Amino acid sequence: MSGGMDGMDTMDEMDARAAVAGDDDAATQVFDIDKIFTDGITTQVLFDVNLTVRKGEFLAIIGASGSGKTTLLNIIGLLDKPTRGRVMLSGRDAAALSEDERARMRRDYLGFIFQFHYLSPEFNVLENALMPCRLRGRAAERENTDRVQGLLERVGLGDRLRNRPSQLSGGQQQRVAIVRALANDPMLVLADEPTGNLDSKSGRGVFDLMRELNQATGKAFVIVTHDEMFAKEADRVVHIVDGRIE
Amino acid sequence: MIDRFSRSVALRNLGFNLGQSALTVGVVAISVTLVIFLGALIGGLQRRLISSVTGSVPHVVVRQAERDPVAAWDLPRTGPDAPIVVGEEVKLQQRKMKIEDWAVWTSRLRDFDPDILAVSPVVEGQAILARGEKRQSISVTGVTPELHNKVVEIEDKLVSGRFFGLNGGEAAIGFKLAEEFAVRLGDKVRITSSEGTVGDYTVAGIFDTGFAAVDGRTVFVTLRDAQSLFQLGGAVTSIGLKLRTIFEADTLAARLMTQMPYEAESWMEQNQTLLSGLRAQSQSSNLIIGFTVVASGFGIAAILIMAVVSKLREIGIYKAIGATRRQILATFTFQGTLLALVGSLVGTALGVGLTLGLMQVRMAASSTGRTVEVFPMMLTGGLIATAIGMATGVGFLASLYPAWRAARVDPIEVIRGA
Numbered sequence: 001m002s003g004g005m006d007g008m009d010t011m012d013e014m015d016a017r018a019a020v021a022g023d024d025d026a027a028t029q030v031f032d033i034d035k036i037f038t039d040g041i042t043t044q045v046l047f048d049v050n051l052t053v054r055k056g057e058f059l060a061i062i063g064a065s066g067s068g069k070t071t072l073l074n075i076i077g078l079l080d081k082p083t084r085g086r087v088m089l090s091g092r093d094a095a096a097l098s099e100d101e102r103a104r105m106r107r108d109y110l111g112f113i114f115q116f117h118y119l120s121p122e123f124n125v126l127e128n129a130l131m132p133c134r135l136r137g138r139a140a141e142r143e144n145t146d147r148v149q150g151l152l153e154r155v156g157l158g159d160r161l162r163n164r165p166s167q168l169s170g171g172q173q174q175r176v177a178i179v180r181a182l183a184n185d186p187m188l189v190l191a192d193e194p195t196g197n198l199d200s201k202s203g204r205g206v207f208d209l210m211r212e213l214n215q216a217t218g219k220a221f222v223i224v225t226h227d228e229m230f231a232k233e234a235d236r237v238v239h240i241v242d243g244r245i246e
Numbered sequence: 247m248i249d250r251f252s253r254s255v256a257l258r259n260l261g262f263n264l265g266q267s268a269l270t271v272g273v274v275a276i277s278v279t280l281v282i283f284l285g286a287l288i289g290g291l292q293r294r295l296i297s298s299v300t301g302s303v304p305h306v307v308v309r310q311a312e313r314d315p316v317a318a319w320d321l322p323r324t325g326p327d328a329p330i331v332v333g334e335e336v337k338l339q340q341r342k343m344k345i346e347d348w349a350v351w352t353s354r355l356r357d358f359d360p361d362i363l364a365v366s367p368v369v370e371g372q373a374i375l376a377r378g379e380k381r382q383s384i385s386v387t388g389v390t391p392e393l394h395n396k397v398v399e400i401e402d403k404l405v406s407g408r409f410f411g412l413n414g415g416e417a418a419i420g421f422k423l424a425e426e427f428a429v430r431l432g433d434k435v436r437i438t439s440s441e442g443t444v445g446d447y448t449v450a451g452i453f454d455t456g457f458a459a460v461d462g463r464t465v466f467v468t469l470r471d472a473q474s475l476f477q478l479g480g481a482v483t484s485i486g487l488k489l490r491t492i493f494e495a496d497t498l499a500a501r502l503m504t505q506m507p508y509e510a511e512s513w514m515e516q517n518q519t520l521l522s523g524l525r526a527q528s529q530s531s532n533l534i535i536g537f538t539v540v541a542s543g544f545g546i547a548a549i550l551i552m553a554v555v556s557k558l559r560e561i562g563i564y565k566a567i568g569a570t571r572r573q574i575l576a577t578f579t580f581q582g583t584l585l586a587l588v589g590s591l592v593g594t595a596l597g598v599g600l601t602l603g604l605m606q607v608r609m610a611a612s613s614t615g616r617t618v619e620v621f622p623m624m625l626t627g628g629l630i631a632t633a634i635g636m637a638t639g640v641g642f643l644a645s646l647y648p649a650w651r652a653a654r655v656d657p658i659e660v661i662r663g664a
């Protein structure tokens with residue numbers, strides 16, 4: 001709640017900055033982000049981070065482990081709150097929102113790909129991919145079924161729609177997770193080490209797929225990785241060193 | 247209330263963890279079976295105890311109030327003058343307690359309260375039954391059989407002969423009395439009343455009510471025969487009432503007393519000890535039922551907490567991709583409540599089956615071949631509805647804490663912890 005007070009002070013300033021940045025073009029923007037963890041000992045992991053992700057952009061964030069790159073991704077993804085600074089998504093300041101409102105923002109504007117696929121073993125491939133739509137209700141699920149099914153076909157899983165996740169290979173599971181991230185037609189897809197759990201061949205395949213979907217759908221992708229090879233193929237690379245963007 | 251996401255996740259969880267679901271259903275089912283069985287048994291026992299009291303007597307008896315006039319020589323002398331005595335000198339023992347205007351009161355009583363199911367005028371008195379050399383003191387009850395049967399059932403308890411349509415000069419007697427005197431239908435017995443009137447009666451019916459006092463001492467004759475045996479003219483000695491709600495007998499009797507020139511006595515006044523025993527029994531059975539239900543609630547909660555803990559990661563991901571706390575809360579409360587509902591339905595089937603099965607077990611209760619249930623059971627819709635409602639309610643309450651735990655899961659911790 002104390003963050004809300006800070007927000008009031010800087011709101012006008014922020015709107016001004018957003019205007020200067022010309023933000024019709026931005027998928028998301030973060031301003032002056034500090035993140036301090038106070039888990040017993042106080043550690044500051046992010047220092048005054050400013051970042052704009054443009055629409056349709058394929059952005060790689062790279063950095064050593066512990067550099068704060070995952071924390072930054074979580075803040076962009078409204079999973080974590082910054083200690084100081086603003087997160088603007090779709091013209092709204094996420095810091096001012098309640099937990100459930102942020103959940104709905106994540107659902108409607110963002111797609112998530114994690115290091116591990118995290119598919120639900122109780123549901124089949126199509127149901128897993130449609131889960132973000134199901135969270136919005138029956139109508140949303142019905143409207144998006146054809147499109148999501150098309151995406152699953154596109155990633156080579158057209159004949160596995162009714163299979164359980166456990167019946168798929170690691171690479172295939174991660175493909176389902178990628179389609180799930182796109183199910184609600186989000187503005188931005190966030191991926192945290194999406195190839196980290198895969199062998200290099202599957203990892204290559206998953207990376208290429210994300211790049212391909214980025215170009216085909218025009219969705220912005222932000223990928224956290226420590227693999228320089230992948231980073232080189234991104235539109236833009238952001239290096240994080242000790243909590244600061246270099 | 248429960249959206250598609252919560253419903254589908256809850257149902258899949260249940261289906262995917264069949265063992266866990268079956269365990270929960272089993273815990274609830276057993277407790278509901280117990281509640282229904284215990285409830286039915288205790289209800290049945292109470293009904294049997296109560297009917298052992300009320301089955302042979304009217305629920306409320308209206309009779310002439312007993313008065314104890316003070317003898318003239320016992321009156322306090324307040325002044326130098328002797329007291330003035332009003333009335334005639336009578337022998338107290340011979341004072342008849344009778345209701346002359348019973349016909350009026352019988353019809354008024356029928357309309358007095360909808361709770362009064364039946365009204366029967368009765369002549370009761372002591373007499374000696376004799377056949378050959380054998381004699382025994384008995385209680386003669388003069389009734390209109392068709393009316394009286396609605397107050398105290400006799401017709402259904404007949405071993406042989408008839409009760410309805412009893413004619414003048416005919417008597418219906420208890421089977422123990424019949425055995426004692428070795429009389430059969432059509433045999434003659436002699437009744438000498440306490441008034442000294444003698445009458446010969448043909449045995450027209452033999453009954454077995456299961457109440458020793460009735461079967462071994464009571465002789466039913468027609469109202470008119472009893473009136474002449476006890477020299478009552480057209481009067482009766484009491485009016486018996488049967489009520490719909492037997493536990494209202496007390497209050498109804500009290501109300502009647504305020505509006506009648508007679509005394510009204512309920513079965514409850516005569517059986518205070520039994521009633522307080524029944525109350526204690528009810529309380530202890532409620533206690534047992536309460537503990538059973540609470541225990542099953544803890545069972546549900548424990549199993550659901552396990553389910554939540556094993557699903558922390560999935561819950562975290564659902565939240566990360568946009569599930570609200572409300573949706574997670576709904577998922578797990580729905581899951582718990584549904585388990586409890588299914589469990590209580592299974593338990594109801596088991597409990598009702600067990601109860602109905604035990605109700606079939608009967609044993610002989612008398613030499614006439616009459617049988618009684620070994621387990622007196624009273625199965626009511628109310629009991630079943632209460633058991634289902636209570637178990638489901640407890641399931642809902644028990645799921646609140648696990649659901650709240652689930653709703654509080656922080657997606658970051660799940661992702662970070664992986």
